[in-house]
Amino acid sequence: MLSNARKYIPPCQSRFRHQPIKEIANAEYKTVLSSVEQCLKNNKMSITDQRATQSFTDLERIIHDLYCKRLPHKLYRRARPYQELTSDYCPLADILHATTSILDYFVKKNVITTAKRDKLLPNLEKRELPYLYPLPKIHKLGIPIRPIVSALYAPVNLISKFLYKLLSPIYLQVAYETTVINNIDLVRKLQNYTADGHLTSTTKFITADVENLYTMIPREGGIDALLRFLEKYSKHGKIGPFSIDMIMKMARLILDTNYFAYINKYYKQTRGGAMGSAFTQVYANIYMLEWEQNLIEHQASKNEIYGRYIDDIFMTTSESYDVITAVLQQAQKQDVNIKINPIISNSVNFLDITITNTNGQLTTSIYHKPTADPYYLPYKSDHPHSIHRNIPYTALVRAARLCSNLHDFHRERLRIHVSLLLNSYRPHFISNHFQRFFQVHKADVLYKYFDESTYSQLHRQLLYQTSKREREEQAMKNDPVLFPPVLQQRPWNQRLIWWKKHYQSPGSEANRIQLRFIPRTNRSLQNYLIRKKPSKHKTAPLHQHQTTILLHTTQMETSPPQKNVANK
Structure with missing residues (x-):
């Protein structure tokens, strides 16, 4: 439930607001509370029962602690490697x-x-x-x-x-x-x-x-x-x-x-x-x-x-x-x-x-941490539909690789099914791509029946299937001491060439396409709880004339003179 907290906190907002810290914390709590309540309503869950009330109380305490508490003294004791500088000079x-x-x-x-x-x-x-x-x-x-x-x-x-x-x-x-x-x-x-x-x-x-x-x-x-x-x-x-x-x-x-x-x-x-x-x-x-x-x-x-x-x-x-x-x-x-x-x-x-x-x-099986959320990329996200199609398939591949017996595999399959439903995947969509997994690996019988022999073959086949990373490592025949990979020329990247051809060329029709940025992951309480970044004058206090000289020198070395262009 708490994973629906906001994704981003504006850096140093407490520095340029004149509100007391407690008022800022209360405002943030109300914002997050509204999002959480809407999430519960969407999933037909009560927002007034004892469990919800206790969760809201805990959420309010966490947010107030975030704003009002410093790092625990225990963490400072563990932080012996960190030495405070006596001067205010930025290195x-x-x-x-x-x-x-x-x-x-x-x-x-x-x-x-x-x-x-x-x-x-x-x-x-x-x-x-x-x-x-x-x-x-x-x-x-x-x-x-x-x-x-x-x-x-x-x-x-x-x-x-x-x-x-x-x-x-x-x-x-x-x-x-x-x-x-x-x-x-x-x-x-x-x-x-x-x-x-x-x-x-x-x-x-x-x-x-x-x-x-x-x-x-x-x-x-x-x-x-x-x-x-x-x-x-x-x-x-x-x-x-x-x-x-x-x-x-x-x-x-x-x-x-x-x-x-x-x-x-x-x-x-x-x-x-x-x-x-x-x-x-x-x-x-x-x-x-x-x-x-x-x-x-x-x-x-x-x-x-x-x-x-x-x-x-x-x-x-x-x-x-x-x-x-x-x-x-x-x-x-x-x-x-x-x-x-x-x-x-x-x-x-x-x-x-x-x-x-x-x-x-x-026996080996997949371990889920007690506080882990049943999260997959939401079906309503703006990602290409091919990504949504591959999520049920790859989840079953992972389960078949790591679960050594059929009982644990089916239990994990049910967990995947429920998690996908919670992330707005349609039941028919899930069933189709589960069937696709069994058909591709010629194990259709496992979709309806418990066949330990067939599953044992499937488990071993997928477990020892080489990944893309392993194939790349096997293809790297050069000695990393004599020929470090970091100094080798990168292989030809078709996507990069395609991008340069169709998007960077001045007359490309694709330049008229409007790009839309979307989040890669769901909003997370973890992101919300991260302490705010220090102000710029603490992390980048180089004197203005030093920065100007460095930038001017770099531009003189790398760029030809350009005419003034009015800002749009």
């Missing part, structure tokens, strides 16, 4: 200068071209200091908060993405066996584990979450781990044309400029990387790779599974509870910065699947 200009200097150095060394340098430079008209905002995780009970640093227009943002694309293919090549790519990848690993006879009636599953992965990495420890990784897996001290020293310069630039604004103050992150920076993910993965080696070796010696998806660890074990607990405790002693909270059981939830061992029989 944006210094970061911009450091970014330009390192790119000029690469051009001078003939490592990148001038055109590539220009692509890695920030947009001077939009450049700003990153800012922190707390992202409420409404899919979890208690609505905990994840601190996100928005660095979309930060000077080092493009370098961060570039370094991520440079290093991540190498990391995935090195840690392929122990990296969980997605749900399907884990189910495949479990199926192979079972087929090899390693699953017994005593086998247990272990899940563990690494606490604060992105912010727990010590500065020097992380840099040293990255250096050892580069020295071990580079060729002749290089990755593509970049020497180890050049890569370390980029990494230090990103980590040393981890500044952000929050509530009219400036902070610097002294540990780990920003949650919102692309480089942080591969940086954390490389740091974890060293720590997990002993666990990987222990699991391999016992023919057990070890896998990690970013900060989520999954393991299998047939050892006693005391033995495996001692192994995990020993792993935690290796590095005081890494803390995990393991769960050992015959049935666990990992990512979006439930994994169960029932007397040596493995």
